[in-house]
Amino acid sequence: MEVVVFACQQAVPDPEALKSLWGLADVRFRVLPEPCSSKVEAFQLLRTLATPVDLVWVIGCEESLCRLAEGSQRAGGRMAYTKKYLEEIGLEPARVGRTVVTPGDQAALRAAVAEIQDRLKSLGASPLRQAPQSAARRAAP
Amino acid sequence: MPAKYHIHVRRVPPRFTPLAKNAIIDWSEGCLRCARCVKEQCPVDAYRKRGFDRTQFVDTIDEMCRDCYRCVQGCPRELIYKVVNPQYRQLGDEYWTPEILSATWYQAETGKIPVSGAGYGGPFSGPGFDSLWTDMSEIVRPTRDGIHGREYISTSVDLGRKPMFLLFDEQGDMAWTTPPLLELPLPILLAEPKLGPNPRGMQEIITLAAQNLGTLAILGRDQLVPVPAQALGQIMPSYSAGALELEDPLLSQVRAIEMLDHPALLKQVEVLKKRYPQLLVSIKVPGDEKVVDRVAELTAAGAEIIHIYATEKARGLGGFQDLHLKDLIRRCHLRLVEEQLRDTVTLLFSGGIALAEHVAKAIICGADGIIADLPLLLALECRLCRQCTKGGNCPVEIDLLTTKRGAQRLVNLIGAWNNQLLEIMGAMGMREVRRLRGEVGRAMFLEDLEKEIFAPLFANRETELQKRDPN
Amino acid sequence: MAKPNKVIALPTTSPGQLWEPVHTPGRFRNTLSKYRVYRNESRCIKCGKCVELCPYGVFTKAGSYLRRPKSYLCLGLECQKKPFHCVANCPAQALKVSVHPVYNTLGDCRWNPDLLLSTWWQAEFGNLPYTDLEYRTGGSGGGFDRLRLLFPPRRGGKNINHDDISLEVDINRRGDGRPNIRVSVPWYGGGMSFGSVSINTILSRATAATTFNTMVSTGEGGFPEELYPFSDHVVTQVATGLFGVREDTLQRVRMIEFKYAQGAKPGLGGHLLGDKVTPAVARMRESVTGNALFSPFPFHSVYSVEDHKKHIDWMKEINPRALISVKVSTPTDVDMVAVGSYYAGAHVVQLDGSYGGTGAAPDIAKKNIAMPIEYAIPKVHQFLRAEGIRESVTLVASGGIRSAYDVAKAIALGADLVQIGTADLVALECLRCHNCESGRGCARGIATTDPELVDLMTIQYGAARICNMYYSWSWQLKEILRLLGLRSIRELVGRTDLLMHLDYFERAIDDDIRGK
Incomplete structure (x- = not known):
């Protein structure tokens, strides 16, 4: 399985440290540093999910602390839109998720990782995983 | 005049979208739906052409954007921003900077010299190779125009021992056979990098590239892949200290080998040369505090080629860990000049050669040629994430690259490097790279310029300034 | 492409006549800046206090409509100490001033963001910016950027006009x-x-x-x-x-x-x-x-x-x-x-x-x-x-x-x-x-x-x-x-x-x- 995290660079200044919190050897955990969580657009979330990836997560800053003022708030709006869209087309909206943290708050990041793991456990592999030959390579740690 | 050396470059598009320096943040929600939206006026049409890279999960708009800021400045609701892309900034490390990586990718893709508009925008100077400038000719010393093919500039170098004089017998024939000499059309040898997800595939790629370029590929003997017969002349198997066996069938098939230095090496070389007199032997010596003496000693004993290696970040080893490669080269070169042995031996250097200018500058400092290693991996789109050294997956799937495609990217990179070498030499009015070696008179070193020009103006003015400003 | 022999209307000065700066704003709608003034529209009560307070003209009104703040005129973070600081005085806490996210992407080492922005300022107004923009040097770390003019301790020229x-x-x-x-x-x-x-x-x-x-x-x-x-x-x-x-x-x-x-x-x-x-x-x-x-x-x-x-x-x-x-x-x-x-x-x-x-x-x-x-x-x-x-x-x-x-x-x-x-x-x-x-x-x-x-x-x-x-x-x-x-x-x-x-x-x- 594979989890992709789009991580705002303010919220997650050290993506490697976030990766080291992961610990599940059989799930590929990718952290993509982003300039702001609002860099990630809805189509990007959807297409990432369609790759297929089993869970897509966005970690941004508390909305009032966003360096771009409105960025994190917009990311929240996009997340809501994406979930609604997934519901409409009959897919599980829970496969996308978002956490907001105070920049530099390690405990919050640990909690976020735990939440991602719980979510993944409850959802299991993506139903979009139908092409085993392309998935095989990616599933390896 | 020999046939003009030409490297056949051919565009090999990247398999992965190169990461852009800046990223666009586009907040389309809240958009006014202007009749003439700034996105439609984009001069490169990036908003319409944008796609999604499904292996890296990135929006391809950032790579297309040419930084004109017209959308950023034009949107009436200020919904578009350009920001620094953290994924770009994270590439490589402090020596192998994102700028070096992306310049290498560009050259490997196109085979072209990186060209840009407007003047130089980088720092004034920097450590190592960034602390010297190369000379140019003006008015009285004609330049050469090598790059557009109007004038011939030779980049050939010779590997091997050069006798200081010839001996003839009474019949006027040569009294001894001259030692073997190998002419390479360019002063760049290829070596396998220490990392990479698929060392065997890399060996094949480097071998094919060396064949196309007419240079040598330095490959470890222990793990050597089967090399096609027609490529044997282009490989230089590298033996670890003392690991050479005289019965190794390769020794009669290749033109040159490399051996790691060890105390009994000279004796071993002697035995080897007796058996294979036409085989060139390069001695690989670590660039540590003993290197200068060792190079002098090996040369005096008749060494043909010496390969001195520095770290990946162009620093010496051991007691020389703070010494930059350029100074390492100068010390070795000058010592041999002092001992009047410089012209007898070929000195090759490796470690931290990252850009075409490093080739020219290493040669100016005294190298006969350089050995490229890590840039060859970068040419295959490597991002230097070093996952391969930790057992992880290669994010750009270098292990899935075909040999032909990979080799062409190396040919492109070295083709671009060679053209840049021609530019530098052309500007100097140099006809051949052999003459560039050790020509420090055709370079300007930061420390010299400071000493000659700024120090007399600005140093030791404390007292005068004290008088002006007692506080 | 300009047509050949097109008559060109020149600025009205002739050689030697002193040029007086003509306010010439940028050609693009949003002038780039070091600081960004952000107004949260959902909070703003359109009281217009910011318009009254800011002496630099960042905020302007057209009737009762508040225009987009002109960020590039803002004094920046320094303004916090001033009595007219808009952020502190906004009754609805709708304003925020921070470093513009675009600022770091501008220019290069020689023409760094400050030098670009201050040169644009000079081209618009004909004087030096009152903000903290560096207008003298770039960021190349050597040469002109490490040279300084030495003015006499008690700066001279009192009697020179x-x-x-x-x-x-x-x-x-x-x-x-x-x-x-x-x-x-x-x-x-x-x-x-x-x-x-x-x-x-x-x-x-x-x-x-x-x-x-x-x-x-x-x-x-x-x-x-x-x-x-x-x-x-x-x-x-x-x-x-x-x-x-x-x-x-x-x-x-x-x-x-x-x-x-x-x-x-x-x-x-x-x-x-x-x-x-x-x-x-x-x-x-x-x-x-x-x-x-x-x-x-x-x-x-x-x-x-x-x-x-x-x-x-x-x-x-x-x-x-x-x-x-x-x-x-x-x-x-x-x-x-x-x-x-x-x-x-x-x-x-x-x-x-x-x-x-x-x-x-x-x-x-x-x-x-x-x-x-x-x-x-x-x-x-x-x-x-x-x-x-x-x-x-x-x-x-x-x-x-x-x-x-x-x-x-x-x-x-x-x-x-x-x-x-x-x-x-x-x-x-x-x-x-x-x-x-x-x-x-x-x-x-x-x-x-x-x-x-x-x-x-x-x-x-x-x-x-x-x-x-x-x-x-x-x-x-x-x-x-x-x-x-x-x-x-x-x-x-x-x-x-x-x-x-x-x-x-x-x-x-x-x-x-x-x-x-």
Whole structure:
């Protein structure tokens, strides 16, 4: 399985440290540093999910602390839109998720990782995983 | 005049979208739906052409954007921003900077010299190779125009021992056979990098590239892949200290080998040369505090080629860990000049050669040629994430690259490097790279310029300034 | 593309008449800035208090409608201490001031974000920004960026008035009977050819040069007819490709620039990409539309000082009233080249460093070939002095002069005056994207010949922006001279004692002239 995290660079200044919190050897955990969580657009979330990836997560800053003022708030709006869209087309909206943290708050990041793991456990592999030959390579740690 | 050396470059598009320096943040929600939206006026049409890279999960708009800021400045609701892309900034490390990586990718893709508009925008100077400038000719010393093919500039170098004089017998024939000499059309040898997800595939790629370029590929003997017969002349198997066996069938098939230095090496070389007199032997010596003496000693004993290696970040080893490669080269070169042995031996250097200018500058400092290693991996789109050294997956799937495609990217990179070498030499009015070696008179070193020009103006003015400003 | 013989409405000043800054805002809706003022529309109660409070005009109203804040006018984080700080005084807490996210992406080491923003400011208003923008230096970490002007501890010039200070420079110092040119400011416009930049850019620069009684070079690529009205302020260039060089163009001008090399690509030829060779460019250069043009290196007819002299004699013969300038790059023997040029008959020796240029140049050449201009100036100045000919030749520095401070430093290092190019373009809102060479050229309509892109800029706008910047530079130079206790820019030449290099000095040196 594979989890992709789009991580705002303010919220997650050290993506490697976030990766080291992961610990599940059989799930590929990718952290993509982003300039702001609002860099990630809805189509990007959807297409990432369609790759297929089993869970897509966005970690941004508390909305009032966003360096771009409105960025994190917009990311929240996009997340809501994406979930609604997934519901409409009959897919599980829970496969996308978002956490907001105070920049530099390690405990919050640990909690976020735990939440991602719980979510993944409850959802299991993506139903979009139908092409085993392309998935095989990616599933390896 | 020999046939003009030409490297056949051919565009090999990247398999992965190169990461852009800046990223666009586009907040389309809240958009006014202007009749003439700034996105439609984009001069490169990036908003319409944008796609999604499904292996890296990135929006391809950032790579297309040419930084004109017209959308950023034009949107009436200020919904578009350009920001620094953290994924770009994270590439490589402090020596192998994102700028070096992306310049290498560009050259490997196109085979072209990186060209840009407007003047130089980088720092004034920097450590190592960034602390010297190369000379140019003006008015009285004609330049050469090598790059557009109007004038011939030779980049050939010779590997091997050069006798200081010839001996003839009474019949006027040569009294001894001259030692073997190998002419390479360019002063760049290829070596396998220490990392990479698929060392065997890399060996094949480097071998094919060396064949196309007419240079040598330095490959470890222990793990050597089967090399096609027609490529044997282009490989230089590298033996670890003392690991050479005289019965190794390769020794009669290749033109040159490399051996790691060890105390009994000279004796071993002697035995080897007796058996294979036409085989060139390069001695690989670590660039540590003993290197200068060792190079002098090996040369005096008749060494043909010496390969001195520095770290990946162009620093010496051991007691020389703070010494930059350029100074390492100068010390070795000058010592041999002092001992009047410089012209007898070929000195090759490796470690931290990252850009075409490093080739020219290493040669100016005294190298006969350089050995490229890590840039060859970068040419295959490597991002230097070093996952391969930790057992992880290669994010750009270098292990899935075909040999032909990979080799062409190396040919492109070295083709671009060679053209840049021609530019530098052309500007100097140099006809051949052999003459560039050790020509420090055709370079300007930061420390010299400071000493000659700024120090007399600005140093030791404390007292005068004290008088002006007692506080 | 401007039509040939189009009548150009010039700003209303004539040569010598003092330019008064004309407020000329940027051409693009959102002016870039260091700080961003953000108003949360869902919180704002439209009380208009911010409009009343802010003395800088960040907030404006149209009836009851509050316009978007003009972030670039904001004082920035410093404003927190002020009683009129909008963020603290907003009753709805709807305002926020922070560093603009775009700020860090602007420019490069030499033209760093602050220098770009402060130059745009000067081009808009004709004065120095009141914000904390650095307007003197860039961020290259060496050369001009590490040099500081040494003002006397109790800054001098109490009794000197700006009107008493002269920025004039005489160009002909050979005493060979040819007419002198006296420029009113210690800089003139560097060569940017028709083809590499748009006709509107050329005419904007020419207008500014005329207004400030200085000159502008045509660059290699001919003398467009539209420039004829400015002939007295035009320097025409003869370069290795000899593009657009005709007898009548040489006879039209007061100074001819003989270009051996340019700093951005020393020792290499010029290259105008095929895309930029439009029909008009091709006509001017007597070449074929769409075909890339190479300017060779070097002059294949010049291989000695004698050959060089022959060329200069030939030009002097064609135009008996013209002064001859020789533009060279900065090799190790730049001092010898300068002396050789003088003995060949040049009035001006121009040293071109590698930080300038608009056309395409290989990155390797810009970065590595030839020495930085900061070293070349004192080297040549001292050598000419030792040869006893310094007083008979005019030394021009170019290729990296970005600000009035760079002008002052170059002159204190030994130049008589400087040539500028990129600074003019920055005044026209160039943001140093380094893409002038690709595709259709400059997407902001400055360095392009694409008809659609050229129309992004008018000459009125361009001329006013450059004049505003020149005005600000003149003011700064006069203020610098005043504080140094000097009455003429001539007195600054070679005064390295008025400079300090931070590598050789441990204490901080403040050479800010704002509010002093």
